[in-house]
Amino acid sequence: MTHKQRIEALVGLLLGMFVAFLSSTIVSNALPTIITELHGTQDQYTWVVTATLLASTATTPIWGKFADLVSKKLLIQLSLLLFTLGSVLAGLSTSVPMLIGFRAVQGLGLGGLQALGIIIIAAMFSPRERGRYQGPMAAVMSVATVAGPLLGGLIVDTSWLGWRWCFFVGAPLAVIALVVIGRTLNLPVVKRDVKIDYAGATLIAAGVSVLLIWVTLAGKNFEWASATSYELVAVGVVLLGLAIFAETKAADPVVPLRLFRDRTMTLATLASIAVGVAMFGGAVFLGQYFQIARGYSPTAAGLLTLPMVLGSMISATLSGALITKYGKWKKFLVVGAVGMAAGFLLLATTDHATSMVLIGVYLFVLGAGMGMTMQNLVLPVQNNVAPSDLGSASATVAFFRSLGGAAGVSVLGAVLSSHVTELTTEGLANAGVDMSKAGGSGAGLSNLKELPEQIGTIVRASYGDATGRVFLISGIIAALSLVAILFIREVALKDKSAMQQLDAERAARGAAEVAAVSGAVIDSEMIAEVDEIEDRVEASAPSGRHAAPTGRHAAPDLD
Structure with a gap:
């Protein structure tokens, strides 16, 4: 591929990645309206988001393994088709269970887009050259992750569109990406004898799904310390244990365990979990904070996250250009992890009355840290592994980032819900209000306007004060990511x-x-x-009692 062809293909890939990440967050501000119109329950509210995260997270390493075995172009086209089909069907849903099912189909395509985008870019550009394009990649991911709630809010607030366009809007972009990739992406297909590890793929997907179901439902449908909770954990651990055993016996495993013998791979995987919490948890809970605690509309809530988008775009672009220029990456990852931890810890000091200017500054710091860390974190892994393992290694990092996001949203959501209940109960008691009039512990966006003004004010303040604890936990996780990054050994980036x-x-x-x-x-x-x-010597040599000739007539010395 010529440089022009690679850039054209990159545009198509970035468009596909933009659609993928946009779909992950676009429903967050629209969900209260969707659940109300389709007459859903609070449990179904959670599952509309979880179904997509489950499907995408569980299948990410499988897409990555297939990328090492068959045509990457064919795989990403299949991912886009699955995603488009799921999006259109989700927009046509007439009930919440139907919507959840089609969101799972959407998630299957999303898993492929998340994994294959970075794999194909790594196949086209050298690790050092890739730094130049990390800026646009990180910008696309940041803008899509944060712009999702903004776009979702605009769609819901626009009477002639309606919530169904939250799903329809991604389909035309996915089709355009499909056409661009079909015309421009021309990577050679390496023919290999393939043995698909069906057992490993099934066990990994099942084990991860069970554990994600556990962290999603625990604290809501059953207590964390309950028989149901213990049973789900036990089943998930057993399935993953069987998956590890199957991977050690497979001729061509989905996730080659030998990759984790490399310190860089192991440490980058640990660090990627914190990045997942930052990407998904930050966007979800910021939207809730602005809408519930501060009373902003969905559209305004999206606009208020713009400092984080700007910080991410600026830092990602600058760090990527400098990495390409100098071939060094570690100091940028360290600074990014410090910025991410600092941003979360600063946000942990906020409450329902914090100055919006201060919050904007904190968000800019967080975004700058995310921009330096998000895409640059996969660079040392891709630089270290053999080309034949590129797909598996890249997908594994993406898998744990997605897993961190899915688990983080669920766990942090449970922490938020529990702390909101405590603060609301305390606030109502101090105000001398009967708790039965508060509409129960489910008071939030969906029924906040129905509450009496006094109770609504207390609930809003509780959400604002409780969100700080969520960001405190995120800051601690980001600090652990910094520790992992500090121990990664820096190796000069390759030029091929x-x-x-x-x-x-x-x-x-x-x-x-x-x-x-x-x-x-x-x-x-x-x-x-x-x-x-x-x-010849044997034929000419005398036999029996005659001695062999000597001198110049002697047989040649074959030694």
Whole structure:
């Protein structure tokens, strides 16, 4: 592929990634309206989001493994088709269970888009050259993640559109990305003998799904310390244990466990979990804070997150350009992790009355940290692994980032819900209000306007004060990410793309095979010549009692 072709293909890939991340957050501000119109319950409210996260997280490593075995172009086209189909069907849903099912289909395509986007970019560009494009990649991810709630709010607030367009809006963009990729992406397909690890793929998906179901429902449908909770954890751990066993026996495992012998791979995986919490948890709970605690509309809530978007875009672009220029990446990851931890810890000091200017500054710091960390974190992994393992390694990092997001949203949501209940009960008691008039613990966006003014004010203040604890936990997790990054050994970035490395490896193997064959021919010719000389000597040498000639008539010394 020429440079122009690679840039054109990159545009299509970025458009696909934009659609993927946009779909993850676009429903967050629209869900109260959706659940009300489709007559859903509070449990179904959670599952509309969880179904997509479950499907995408569980299938991410599987898409990555297939990328090492078959055509990457075919796989990303299939991902886009699945995503588009799921989006259109979700928009046509007439009940919440139907919507949840189609959101799962959407999630299958989303998992492929998340994993294959970074894999294909790594195949086209060298690790060092890739830094130049990390800015646009991180900008796309940041804008899509934060713009989702903004766009969702605008759609819901626009009477002639309606909530169904939250799902329809992504379909045309996905189709455009499909056409662009079909015309521009021309990566060679490496033919290999493939043995699909169906057992490992099934067990990984099942184990991850069970654990995500546990963290999603615990604290809501059953207590964290309950028989149901213990049973789900036990089933999830057993399934993942069987998956690990299956991977050790598989000829071609979905997640090659040998990758984790590399310290860089293991530490980057741990750090990626915190990035997942930052990306997904930050966007979800910021939207709730602005709408519930501060009383802003869905559209305004989206606009108030713009400082985080700007911080991410600026830092990602600058750090990417500097990484390409100098070939060094670690200091940018360290600074990014420090910024992410600092941003969360600053937000942890906020309550329902904090100055919006201060919150904007804190969000800018958080966004700057995220921009330096999000995409740059996969660079050392892609730089370290063999080209043949590029898909599996990249998808594993993306998988744990997505897993961190899914688990983080669920766990942090449970923490928020519990703390809101405590603060609301305390506030109502101090105000001398009967708790039964507060509409129960489910008071929130969906029924906040129905509450009496005094109770509504107390609930809003409780949400605002409780959100700080969520950001405090996120800050601690981000600090753990910083520790992991500090222990990653810096290796200079390579100047060859994955496809160029594969070409070089194949050329080297071909040269070695030619040399081996040439050596074998030479050896066989020499052996034949020696045998011929020996035959001549034996035929001319005297036998029996006659002595062998000496002097110049002696037989040649074959030694």
